[in-house]
Amino acid sequence: MARPLIAVFRGGYTGESVISMQSARTMMEAIDGTAFEAVYITVSRDAWTCERADGTPVPFDRALLTADRGTGHERFAAALIAIHGTPGEDGKLQGYLDMLNVPYQTGGVLAMALTMSKFSTTSLLRQMGFHVAPSVLLRTRDADTEAHVLQVVGLPCFVKPDGSGSSLGISKVKTASELPAALDKAFAEDASVMCEGFARGRELTCGVLRLNGAVQALPVCEIRTSSEFFDYHAKYHAADTQEIIPAPIPDRVKHIVQERSVAIYTALKCAGMVRVDHIWSDPGETEQDVVTIEVNTTPGFSPASIYPKMLEVAGIGVAGAINGLVAAMLQPK
Helix, strand or coil: CCCCEEEEEEECCCCCHHHHHHHHHHHHHHCCCCCCEEEEEEECCCCEEEECCCCCECCEECCCCEEECCCCEEECCEEEECCCCCCCCCCHHHHHHHHCCCCECCCCHHHHHHHHCHHHHHHHHHHHCCCECCEEEECCCCCCHHHHHHHHHCCCEEEEECCCCCCCCCEEECCHHHHHHHHHHHHCCCCCEEEEECCCCEEEEEEEEEECCEEEECCCEEEECCCCCCCHHHHHCCCCCEEECCCCCCHHHHHHHHHHHHHHHHHCCCCCEEEEEEEECCCCCCHHHEEEEEEECCCCCCCCCHHHHHHHHHCCCHHHHHHHHHHHHHCCC
């Protein structure tokens, strides 16, 4: 009997496509080749291509999402989405797969579209009662824009492209004179920009996933960097960035972070692997001492990324998570 055909989507339309290629490779190498047959589908604005892990092209029909592995065209049994940013993290690819009745490991169209917007995510979390920083969304700039930002969120603050990932286009603003350049940088990445109040403290992140039918939190990670914040350079190039797993924090804080991360995952109807980022005001140990700053619904999965490291410390492992997610997608609904 033929092994189920699995698509590993990679690439995308943003500067995060480089990280996507690495994330997809980690997934591909983890897939059990005796149980499943996986191929890459590489997505770009110009074309979609299909190839095996060794680069051998596979005949592919994008309209029907079928491929010919030697016995005629067949529909993919399931899809692993490793695209960071559009169209894999904003619900567009999920909608396409829904119409073709191909299961995937991430959240659905609404969940992905909503969480792609940092402002929409934190606004909804605030409404649901989760502790987040004050923020304001900008779609245009006029003479009053900068004064409005300073009035609502104060200084220091973060200026972020609303729908960008991997910390692309983000600036930490300490003085009013730095705000115009930060806005220019963010608007160069996205038509919408979020300005967010600064939460002072230690940066903690927690992975969450649904495995074997249960949602579970992974060990909490503390991120330490000499950079102003955990920016693109600190994430992927800095030699002195530390990702400490498990984080050296009090048990009470660990439980707050894990329980809140699971609660957010459930409230936002997430699926698959998600990472929730927080700031902890050391040494406090109350709910108000932890501020949630971001929800990553397709977190980086490269060898340098935090999520695979959390899986290993948890005893699940990358292969255990990936093959478990694939097996769950193939179960009859």
